[in-house]
Amino acid sequence: xxxxxxxxxxxxxxxxxxxxxxxxxxxxxxxxxxxxxxxxxxxxxxxxxxxxxxxxxxxxxxxxxxxxxxxxxxxxxxxxxxxxxxxxxxxxxxxxxxxxxxxxxxxxxxxxxxxxxxxxxxxxxxxxxxxxxxxxxxxxxxxxxxxxxxxxxxxxxxxxxxxxxxxxxxxxxxxxxxxxxxxxxxxxxxxxxxxxxxxxxxxxxxxxxxxxxxxxxxxxxxxxxxxxxxxxxxxxxxxxxxxxxxxxxxxxxxxxxxxxxxxxxxxxxxxxxxxxxxxxxxxxxxxxxxx
Amino acid sequence: xxxxxxxxxxxxxxxxxxxxxxxxxxxxxxxxxxxxxxxxxxxxxxxxxxxxxxxxxxxxxxxxxxxxxxxxxxxxxxxxxxxxxxxxxxxxxxxxxxxxxxxxxxxxxxxxxxxxxxxxxxxxxxxxxxxxxxxxxxxxxxxxxxxxxxxxxxxxxxxxxxxxxxxxxxxxxxxxxxxxxxxxxxxxxxxxxxxxxxxxxxxxxxxxxxxxxxxxxxxxxxxxxxxxxxxxxxxxxxxxxxxxxxxxxxxxxxxxxxxxxxxxxxxxxxxxxxxxxxxxxxxxxxxxxxxxxx
Amino acid sequence: xxxxxxxxxxxxxxxxxxxxxxxxxxxxxxxxxxxxxxxxxxxxxxxxxxxxxxxxxxxxxxxxxxxxxxxxxxxxxxxxxxxxxxxxxxxxxxxxxxxxxxxxxxxxxxxxxxxxxxxxxxxxxxxxxxxxxxxxxxxxxxxxxxxxxxxxxxxxxxxxxxxxxxxxxxxxxxxxxxxxxxxxxxxxxxxxxxxxxxxxxxxxxxxxxxxxxxxxxxxxxxxxxxxxxxxxxxxxxxxxxxxxxxxxxxxxxxxxxxxxxxxxxxxxxxxxxxxxxxxxxxxxxxxxxxxxxxxxxxxxxxxxxxxxxxxxxxxxxxxxxxxxxxxxxxxxxxxxxxxxxxxxxxxxxxxxxxxxxxxxxxxxxxxxxxxxx
Numbered sequence: 004x005x006x007x008x009x010x011x012x013x014x015x016x017x018x019x020x021x022x023x024x025x026x027x028x029x030x031x032x033x034x035x036x037x038x039x040x041x042x043x044x045x046x047x048x049x050x051x052x053x054x055x056x057x058x059x060x061x062x063x064x065x066x067x068x069x070x071x072x073x074x075x076x077x078x079x080x081x082x083x084x085x086x087x088x089x090x091x092x093x094x095x096x097x098x099x100x101x102x103x104x105x106x107x108x109x110x111x112x113x114x115x116x117x118x119x120x121x122x123x124x125x126x127x128x129x130x131x132x133x134x135x136x137x138x139x140x141x142x143x144x145x146x147x148x149x150x151x152x153x154x155x156x157x158x159x160x161x162x163x164x165x166x167x168x169x170x171x172x173x174x175x176x177x178x179x180x181x182x183x184x185x186x187x188x189x190x191x192x193x194x195x196x197x198x199x200x201x202x203x204x205x206x207x208x209x210x211x212x213x214x215x216x217x218x219x220x221x222x223x224x225x226x227x228x229x230x231x232x233x234x235x236x237x238x239x240x241x242x243x244x245x246x247x248x249x250x251x252x253x254x255x256x257x258x259x260x261x262x263x264x265x266x267x268x269x270x271x272x273x274x275x276x277x278x279x280x281x282x283x284x285x286x287x288x289x290x291x292x293x294x
Numbered sequence: 295x296x297x298x299x300x301x302x303x304x305x306x307x308x309x310x311x312x313x314x315x316x317x318x319x320x321x322x323x324x325x326x327x328x329x330x331x332x333x334x335x336x337x338x339x340x341x342x343x344x345x346x347x348x349x350x351x352x353x354x355x356x357x358x359x360x361x362x363x364x365x366x367x368x369x370x371x372x373x374x375x376x377x378x379x380x381x382x383x384x385x386x387x388x389x390x391x392x393x394x395x396x397x398x399x400x401x402x403x404x405x406x407x408x409x410x411x412x413x414x415x416x417x418x419x420x421x422x423x424x425x426x427x428x429x430x431x432x433x434x435x436x437x438x439x440x441x442x443x444x445x446x447x448x449x450x451x452x453x454x455x456x457x458x459x460x461x462x463x464x465x466x467x468x469x470x471x472x473x474x475x476x477x478x479x480x481x482x483x484x485x486x487x488x489x490x491x492x493x494x495x496x497x498x499x500x501x502x503x504x505x506x507x508x509x510x511x512x513x514x515x516x517x518x519x520x521x522x523x524x525x526x527x528x529x530x531x532x533x534x535x536x537x538x539x540x541x542x543x544x545x546x547x548x549x550x551x552x553x554x555x556x557x558x559x560x561x562x563x564x565x566x567x568x569x570x571x572x573x574x575x576x577x578x579x580x581x582x583x584x585x586x587x588x
Numbered sequence: 589x590x591x592x593x594x595x596x597x598x599x600x601x602x603x604x605x606x607x608x609x610x611x612x613x614x615x616x617x618x619x620x621x622x623x624x625x626x627x628x629x630x631x632x633x634x635x636x637x638x639x640x641x642x643x644x645x646x647x648x649x650x651x652x653x654x655x656x657x658x659x660x661x662x663x664x665x666x667x668x669x670x671x672x673x674x675x676x677x678x679x680x681x682x683x684x685x686x687x688x689x690x691x692x693x694x695x696x697x698x699x700x701x702x703x704x705x706x707x708x709x710x711x712x713x714x715x716x717x718x719x720x721x722x723x724x725x726x727x728x729x730x731x732x733x734x735x736x737x738x739x740x741x742x743x744x745x746x747x748x749x750x751x752x753x754x755x756x757x758x759x760x761x762x763x764x765x766x767x768x769x770x771x772x773x774x775x776x777x778x779x780x781x782x783x784x785x786x787x788x789x790x791x792x793x794x795x796x797x798x799x800x801x802x803x804x805x806x807x808x809x810x811x812x813x814x815x816x817x818x819x820x821x822x823x824x825x826x827x828x829x830x831x832x833x834x835x836x837x838x839x840x841x842x843x844x845x846x847x848x849x850x851x852x853x854x855x856x857x858x859x860x861x862x863x864x865x866x867x868x869x870x871x872x873x874x875x876x877x878x879x880x881x882x883x884x885x886x887x888x889x890x891x892x893x894x895x896x897x898x899x900x901x902x903x904x905x906x907x908x909x910x911x912x913x914x915x916x917x918x919x920x921x922x923x924x925x926x927x928x929x930x931x932x933x934x935x936x937x938x939x940x941x942x943x944x945x946x947x948x949x950x951x952x953x954x955x956x957x958x959x960x961x
Contacts, residue, residue: 014664024491028383029390035380036397038459042412043400045426049415063426109307118300131311134319137520137542138568141325141549141560142318162314165307195299224405226523231550242407242523249411250530258415265408276403277396284399288467479680482647487694487749488668497693501684 046269050074050262057259074263081253083236084264087244094229094240095222098160102218103211105164110173111199115185125174132167136227144231154235163228169214172289176210177203213286216279223272241268326561338558345562354547355563358539361525364450365457365540366518373458374510377465382495384466385473395470402463410456410527417441417452417528442528449529449538457524461517465510472506473499508582512575519571522546541567589657589752589785591621591644596653598639598809613639615809617653621787621802626779628796628817629789630832631806637789638757640806644787645672645755657752668697670753673746677758679738681730687741688713688726694749716748720778736767736774743778754779756788760795772799793833797821805829822937827947830871830940836900836916840909843870843941850941853907857884858934860941862953869909869942876938877901877915879923883931887913892925899923903930 049057051070078084112118113125143162152158180203188198204211226242233239239247245261245268253260276283325331326345328338349355384394401409416426419440428438439445441452476499484494500507522542525533533539534547541563547553548560596617599610614636621627629637642648644655646667654663662670681690691713695704704712717723720740730738739759746754759775760768776799779786790796796803797817805812805820813825824830830838841852845863849856852870877885879901887903890912894900901915901923915932917923923930941950 011664013669014666017666025387028386032380032383032387032394035376036394039397039400039462042409042416042459045416046409046412058422061423063423063429105306105310108303112300112303116296116300116303118297121300124304128311131315134315135516135520135568135571137545138322138564139315139318141545141557141564142321143314144549145557146313146318161310165310165314167311170307220403224407226407226526227546231546242405245405245408245411246526246531249414256420261411262415265411268408269404272403272405273400276400280396280399283403284395284467287402287464288471477678477680479676479678480682483674483676483680485647486645486667486672486674487697488666489693489697493697498682501682504684 043269046262046265049259050266052259054257054259074257074259075267077253077257077260078264078267081260082244082248082264083239084244084248084267086237087239087241088267090238091223091240093156094159094163095219097156098163098222099215099218101160102164102166102169103215106166106170106173106214107199107204107211109170110177111195111203113170113174114177115203116195128167128170132171140228140231143228147232152232154233154238156238158232159229159238159240163222163225166218169218172214173207173210176207180206209282212279213282216275216283217286219275220272220283244268322561322564325558326565328558331556331558345558346566349559349562349566352559354534354539355541355544357534357537358541358544361450361453361538362519362521362540365454365521366515368450368454369457369461369518370511370514372454373461373465374507374514376458377462377469377510378507380462381466381469381473382499384470395466398466399463401460402467406460406523407527410524413452413456413459414442414528419444443536446537449536452528453521453525453538456528457518457521460524461514465514468506468510469503472503476502504582508578512578515574515578516571519567519574541570590623591753591785591787592656593617593619593640593644594654594656596640596643596655597651598636598643598648599651613809614643614650617806617809617811619804619811619814621785624783624785625801626776626786626799627788628800628803629787629806630793630796630803631791631812632832633791635806636809637791637806639809641755641757641787641789644753645674646670671749671751672753672755673749673751675739675742675746675754675756675759677761679730679742679762681738681741681745683730686727686729687722687733688717690730690741691716691744691748694745698749712750713744713748716744719747719781720744720774734767735763736771739763739771740774743775747778747782747784751784754784754786756786758790759788760790760792768795775799794835797833805832807832824871824940825949827869827871827942827949830942834873836874836914837910838871838873838940839913839915841870841872841905841907842909842944843868843907845941850939852885853905855884855886858936858939860952863941863950866950867944868950869944869947870907871940871942872934873938874900874914874916876935877917877932878935879915879917880931880933883933885932885934887930887932889923889925889927889930892923901930 048065048067051072051074052060052067053069053071053073056067056069113121113128147153147158147162150158152161184202185198188202193201224242225240226246229238229240230243230246233243236244236247245264248261248264327341327343329340329342329344331338380398384391384398387394418425419428419438419442424432424438425441427441431438439448441448480498480502481494484498489497520542521540525538525540525543529536529538532552533543534553539547545560545564545567548556548563596614597612598614599612602609602611617636617640629640631637639648643650646662646665650663654661656662657670667674682693685693692709695709695712698704714723714726717726720743722737722740722744725733725737725741730741733741739762743754743756756775760771763771772795775786775788788796788800800817802815803817803820804814807828813820813829815823820829821833824833827840831840844851844854844865844867845860846865848859848861848863850858850860850863850868850870885905887905890902890904892899892901898916898918901917902912903915904911905913936952941952942948943950
C-alpha cells in the first residue's frame with residue numbers, strides 16, 4: 004500500500020514537472036512570436052501617427068489615440084509609390100509567366116521526351132544550381148548595358164527568368180505521372196503539346212501553383228539586379244523605391260510616411276501568404292532559399 | 295524527328311541559361327584577369343593577377359571581408375541554435391501550433407529592404423528621439439546607443455540581429471518538418487526504457503535530425519557570406535562610408551554607383567568570395583561526412 | 589510473472605472536426621496470462637490489440653480498469669517502472685548507433701543504485717547478444733542487417749534489462765515468408781530459454797496458433813475467446829472465432845435444425861440431439877468431411893488438388909456461404925476425380941452450430957466438449 008502511495012506521488016511530481024515545462028515552452032514561443040510581430044506592429048502604428056505627433060514623441064509611445072491616414076496619402080502623392088507598385092506588378096507577372104512557360108517546356112522535355120545526351124544535359128542543369136548569382140551578375144550588367152537595355156523592362160526581366168531549381172522541381176513532378184497515360188495518349192494520336200496541355204499540366208497543377216507563388220515572392224522582393232540596371236525612377240521596383248524614399252524621401256525625414264510606404268509594400272505579399280500558406284511553406288521546405 | 299522536338303522544347307531555357315548564366319560564368323574569370331580594363335572603350339592592356347592583388351590590398355575590401363566573417367560567425371550558430379530550440383518547443387505542443395508556425399514564417403514573405411527600414415527606425419537615435427530600443431535599454435539603466443550611425447559593434451549587433459530575424463523562418467520550417475518526420479516509435483521505445491527527456495533529445499532526436507542540421511549550417515554559411523541587402527536596408531546604399539560593407543556589397547560598389555565602373559575588380563572580388571564559400575562548404579561537408587549511416 | 593487485466597477499457601477522444609465524441613478502442617477486457625507462458629493476442633486490424641499492448645506496457649493509460657503484474661497493481665506506473673521489454677513492429681532500432689550501443693541503451697538509462705558498472709553493462713549486453721545469437725554483428729549498424737537480424741537485435745535490446753514481461757508488436761509482419769517461419773521458432777526458443785512471460789500481437793492466426801501456449805482472440809475491442817490454441821480451434825465460441833482460425837478456413841453453410849436433425853439444403857445430414865428447432869449457421873472444418881458413397885452431403889465436384897500429404901477437394905454446395913467448399917482428406921481415401929458428384933458424411937466433432945442472429949455457438953449434446961464461454 005505504501006508503495007502505491009509512492010507511485011502516486013512520483014506521478015504527480017512528473018505531471019507537475021511536465022506542466023512547468025509546457026508553460027516555459029509557451030512563454031518562450033510567445034516571446035519569439037512577439038519579436039517577429041513587433042516590427043510589423045510598429046510599422047503599422049507609426050504609419051498611423053501624424054508627422055507632427057510622431058516627431059514630438061521624444062519617448063516612443065506604444066499606441067496612438069488619433070490615428071490618421073494622411074501618411075498613406077502622402078506616400079502615394081509625394082513620392083511615386085503607385086508607380087513603383089505598378090512596375091513591380093508588371094515585372095513580377097511577366098517574369099513569372101515566362102518562367103512558368105519556359106520551365107514547363109524544359110521539364111517536359113527532360114521528363115518525357117527521349118533525346119541524345121539527355122542525362123548529361125540534365126546533370127549540367129543541376130550543376131548550374133550551384134552557380135552563385137553574384138558571379139554572373141557582373142557580366143549580365145555589362146551585357147544589358149551594351150544591349151542598351153538599361154532602364155527598360157526587357158533589361159529587368161530577361162536575366163531574372165530562368166530558375167534551374169523550378170525546372171528540377173517540375174521535372175520530378177512530371178515524372179510521377181504514370182508512363183501508361185503517355186502511351187495511351189500516343190495510341191490515341193494525341194500530340195506531345197496537347198498531351199502536355201491536357202494531361203500533364205492539370206495533373207501537376209499543385210506544383211505549378213507553388214512555383215508560381217514562390218517566383219512571385221522572389222520577384223516582388225528582388226533588389227540587387229533592379230538596382231544595378233535602373234537609375235531612372237520611372238523603372239524602380241518597390242525595393243529600390245523604398246531605398247530611394249529612405250535616402251531622398253519626402254524632402255525631409257518623414258518616418259510616418261515612410262512606414263506607410265513600407266506597409267503598402269508589405270501587405271500584398273502577406274495577403275498572398277495568408278491565402279496560400281500551406282503551399283508556400285511546403286514549397287519552401289522542399290528547397291526554397293531566401294534571396 | 296523526336297530528337298528535334300525535344301531540343302525545341304529546351305530551346306528557350308537553353309538560350310536564357312546560356313546567355314545569362316553560363317556565358318557570364320566564363321566571362322567573369324576573363325574579366326578578373328584583364329588588367330586595366332576600360333569600361334567605356336572596352337579595352338585592356340594586359341593579362342595577369344593584378345586585379346586580385348588590388349582587391350586584396352584595398353582597405354574597403356578588407357573591411358568588407360572582416361564584416362562578412364563576423365556576420366557569418368555570429369549569425370549561423372545563433373540562428374541555427376535558436377531555430378533548434380524554437381522548433382523543438384513547437385513540436386512539443388499541440389494547441390496554437392499552427393498559429394505560431396504561421397507567425398514565425400512571416401519574415402520570409404516580407405521585403406527585406408522595407409522591413410529593414412522598420413528596424414532602422416526601432417534602433418536609430420536621432421535628435422528628436424532615442425528610439426524604441428534605447429527606451430527599453432533605459433529601463434535597465436543603460437545609456438542610449440546609436441545603433442545605426444554609432445559605434446562599430448552597435449551597428450554589427452543590429453546587422454546580426456536583423457539577419458537572424460530574416461533567416462529564422464526558413465530554419466524553423468526545415469527543422470520542424472525534420473522533427474515531425476522522426477518515427478514516433480523511437481520515442482516510444484525510449485519511454486519504455488525510461489530514457490530521460492534530455493537524453494532522448496541528445497541521443498535520439500539530435501542524431502536523427504543531424505542531416506537536416508548539416509544542411510542548414512551549410513546553406514546558412516552560404517547565405518550569410520552573401521549578405522548584402524540586409525546591410526543596405528539598415529545603413530543605406532553607401533556601405534563603405536558606414537564601415538558596414540560586405541563582400542557582395544563591395545562587388546556591386548565596384549561595378550556600379552559612385553565608386554563603380556570597375557568590372558575587373560568586381561569580378562576578382564566575386565571570384566574570391568566564391569572561393570571562400572566553396573572552401574567553407576567543402577570543410578563543412580568533410581566534417582559532417584562522419585554520419586555515414588544516413 | 590503473471591499478468592492480469594481487469595475490466596480494462598480505453599476510449600480515445602474523437603479527433604474529427606464535426607463528430608465530437610469518443611471512440612472505444614478496448615472495452616471491458618478481462619483475461620489472465622499465466623506466468624512464463626507465450627501468449628498470442630490475435631485479431632483483425634483495428635480490433636484494439638495494439639492498444640491493449642500499449643496499456644500493458646504503460647505507453648497508454650487505460651480509461652478504466654486495472655492491470656496487475658503478479659499481485660502488484662501497475663495501472664498507474666510509468667513504463668520504465670513496470671519492468672517491461674517491448675519490441676516494436678518496425679523494431680525502432682536507433683539507426684545511428686551500432687548493435688552493441690543499441691543493446692546498451694536501456695542499461696545506460698538506469699540511474700543511481702540500479703545502474704550497473706560499465707563492465708557489468710557490457711557483460712550483460714554480450715550475454716543477451718549470445719542468447720539471440722548476434723555476437724558477430726555487434727559493431728554493425730541496423731542498416732547493414734537483414735530483417736531477421738534486426739528483429740533479434742530488437743529482442744536483445746528488450747531483454748537486456750531483464751524485464752518481468754516481454755511484449756512484441758507484430759514481430760513477424762516485416763519479414764518475408766521464409767524468415768517468418770524461422771524467426772517465429774526463434775522467438776519460441778528464446779521464450780522457453782528465458783522463461784519470461786511473453787505477449788505478442790498478431791493478425792496472422794497461423795503465426796499465433798503455431799507458437800503460442802495460449803491465444804487471446806479480440807474483435808472490435810472486445811474479448812472473443814481465450815485458451816490453448818488447439819482448444820480454441822476445436823471449440824470455437826462464436827462464428828467469428830471459428831472463421832478466424834484455421835487454414836484453409838472453415839466452410840460455412842446456412843442450415844436449419846428440425847426435430848433434432850441438422851438440415852443442409854433441406855437434406856438431413858447430422859443428428860443434433862438437444863437443439864431446439866431454429867435457423868443456424870453451420871461451420872464445417874475442411875477435415876470434417878469424410879468421403880462416403882452414401883454420405884448425406886452431396887456436392888458438385890469442381891476439382892481435386894493433390895497437395896502431397898493431403899488431398900484437397902474443391903466442390904460446391906447449394907447452402908454454402910463462401911462459394912467453394914473445401915474438404916481435406918487423406919490421400920489413400922480415393923475420390924474419383926472425374927465424377928460429377930461427390931458425397932460426404934460429416935464428423936460430428938468438426939461441425940459447429942451457431943445462432944443465426946447472435947452468431948454464438950449452440951451446444952450440441954454428445955459432441956465432445958461443451959461450447960466455450
